[in-house]
Amino acid sequence: MRRLTGYIYQLPKWPHFTWEHATVIGLLGSVRYQQGRLLGRLESLGLELRTEATLQTLTLEVLKSSEIEGELLPPASVRSSLATRLGLEQGGLPPTDRRVEGVVAMMLDATQQAQEPVTTERLFRWHHALFPTGHSGLYPLRVGAWRTGPMQIVSGPMGREWVHFEAPPADELDAHMQQFLAWFNASSDLDPVLKAAIVHFWFVTIHPFDDGNGRIARALADLQLTRADQTSQRCYSMSAQIQAERRAYYDLLETSQRGPLDLTPWLTWFLECFGRSLTQAEQTLEQVLAKARFWERHQHTSLTERQRHLLTRLLDGFEGKLTTSKWARMAKCSQDTAGRDIADLVTKGLLVKEGAGGRSTSYRLATQV
Secondary structure, eight states, X not given: OEEOOOOGGGSTTTTOOBOOXXXXXXXXXXXXXXXXXXXXXXXXXXXXXXXXXXXXXXXXXXXXXXXXXXXXXXXXXXXXXXXXXXTOOOTTOOOOOHHHHHHHHHHHHHXXXXXXXXXXHHHHHHHHHHOTTSEETTEEXXXXXXXXXXXXXXXXXXXXXXXXXEXXXXXXXXXXXXXXXXXXXXXXXXXXXXXXXXXXXXXXXXXXSSSOHHHHHXXXXXXHHHHHHTSSXXXXXXXXXXXXXXXXXXXXXXXXXXXXXXXXXXXXXXXXHHHHHHHHHXXXXXXXXXXXXXXXXXXXXXXXXXXXXXXXXXXTTOOSOBOHHHHHHHHTOOHHHXXXXXXXXXXXXXXXXXXXXXXXXXXXXXXXX
């Protein structure tokens, strides 16, 4: 097994991080300005649309943070769990399972209770929520407690493994985490967005749990970004952007964890990634506005509850093409009932038929604005 020795936490001055002030502060000013403009636009939408934007953003955040770790959660279940906890009407959405409920509970605790201090007990609750069965896949975990064994990030075939990173020994974890939490909860003049970048890196470098460290690190960064926003309403997803740049994310972590205490490369990438997530958030707001305009146009159209659910699914970004058989499965109704529902929506001008007919027939919203 090949490994590189010498990690950042072994340096004498750990964790007294440094960075190139001019490089970081210039970039920080740019993304903070972009953040302010986006939050101003969000504030102008009104409460109902801001809540819808928050629901869409947090759904994406939960899905993508898990996807980074190779875990695919059902989008409709995540949205249903979030909607229920946010007190929104989401009739017809599927029930959720313990796995989804746990991830959602952690994310909402991080973003809706961001001003509360981060304690050992709070992190243990998050870990319990992530692994409600006490297992990661088929493997039992030590849940709600620091790991007691070594932790390595390894890749490659058996016999030719490559150790990308080896976390601090288990007997040092309590001291590392007490230092981290004391710094996290202390008041300072450090910009809160810059602090989010350091929080993410510092926690994932300690790697205190048997599993779930990446997701908890990103939740801690989200908590700190919520403090920077000064509102629990969200319209951007940092995890979605990290997933899109996953290779660079892991490469920067690996090189920074072996590097000096100068975090300029990591901070630069984090801030640039944050800026790109803010740019992508413009699409979320456009989708929310499009949905509002659609329902405003059709506020007097007579619709059944099933039809409203169908249209909501399409407005929320239905994957693939809508067919009568897909609708019958989603609505748990017969093929004939699904056909009548869709035909009625076509007649009323809400759906448009596509395809040559027969089994190839699909449908889309009549207006995509």
